[in-house]
Amino acid sequence: MTISIPGPTLRRLPKYYRRLKRALAEGTAFLSSSALGAAADVPPEQVRKDLSYLSEKGRSGVGYDVKALAGHIEEFLGLVNHKDAILVGAGNLGRALALFPGFKPYGLQIVVLFDNDPAKIGQKVGSLEVLPIEKMVSLVQRMKISLGIITTPPESAQEIADAMVEAGIHAIWNFSPRRLNLPEGVALKNEDLASELAVLSHKIERLKIDYQVSGSQHA
Numbered sequence: 001m002t003i004s005i006p007g008p009t010l011r012r013l014p015k016y017y018r019r020l021k022r023a024l025a026e027g028t029a030f031l032s033s034s035a036l037g038a039a040a041d042v043p044p045e046q047v048r049k050d051l052s053y054l055s056e057k058g059r060s061g062v063g064y065d066v067k068a069l070a071g072h073i074e075e076f077l078g079l080v081n082h083k084d085a086i087l088v089g090a091g092n093l094g095r096a097l098a099l100f101p102g103f104k105p106y107g108l109q110i111v112v113l114f115d116n117d118p119a120k121i122g123q124k125v126g127s128l129e130v131l132p133i134e135k136m137v138s139l140v141q142r143m144k145i146s147l148g149i150i151t152t153p154p155e156s157a158q159e160i161a162d163a164m165v166e167a168g169i170h171a172i173w174n175f176s177p178r179r180l181n182l183p184e185g186v187a188l189k190n191e192d193l194a195s196e197l198a199v200l201s202h203k204i205e206r207l208k209i210d211y212q213v214s215g216s217q218h219a
Contacts, residue, residue, distance in 0.1 A: 020070040089151035140167035154178035
């Protein structure tokens with residue numbers, strides 16, 4: 001039976017998982033809900049509610065079994081299953097993602113890079129060679145890849161997404177600001193970096209104002 005859990009809970013599970021993996025490396029056998037909550041910036045009550053969706057219960061006065069809980073989250077999130085991905089858009093962001101070592105613990109490996117810029121085709125990014133976009137459909141079908149990453153300019157993102165779907169891609173991680181239209185049955189995760197930067201910029205401005213107000217009150 002498939003477990004259905006709320007989106008916010010799902011997004012917190014990797015944070016709990018990272019904390020559990022660190023505890024394993026440190027030789028810690030049990031972690032409290034407070035320690036897990038600190039990793040996700042939520043109270044212990046929320047941790048217990050989140051983990052109850054996985055039928056996990058800590059031991060009173062002891063906490064959660066680190067090894068068992070890490071294994072359960074790994075299985076639930078599919079981290080034990082190796083996932084190959086293609087990436088289209090070998091610009092600065094695409095190259096950074098292709099070289100990022102943090103995907104490996106989550107079972108993700110970018111195995112092919114594509115671009116339509118003749119100046120980039122044939123270049124090496126780590127151990128990968130940038131291939132022409134015309135080869136994408138045939139390679140995806142031959143290698144049976146199901147995950148695609150888009151880091152192209154917005155004007156070409158929909159066309160790339162359509163080609164990915166045609167090739168048999170079942171999930172798309174979109175770093176382009178373009179909102180994509182995809183058929184049912186294709187999973188989509190958008191990363192709007194510009195919007196996140198705007199939120200951060202606003203928080204910085206608020207901190208400046210708060211600091212100025214605080215300073216004037218103590219002057």
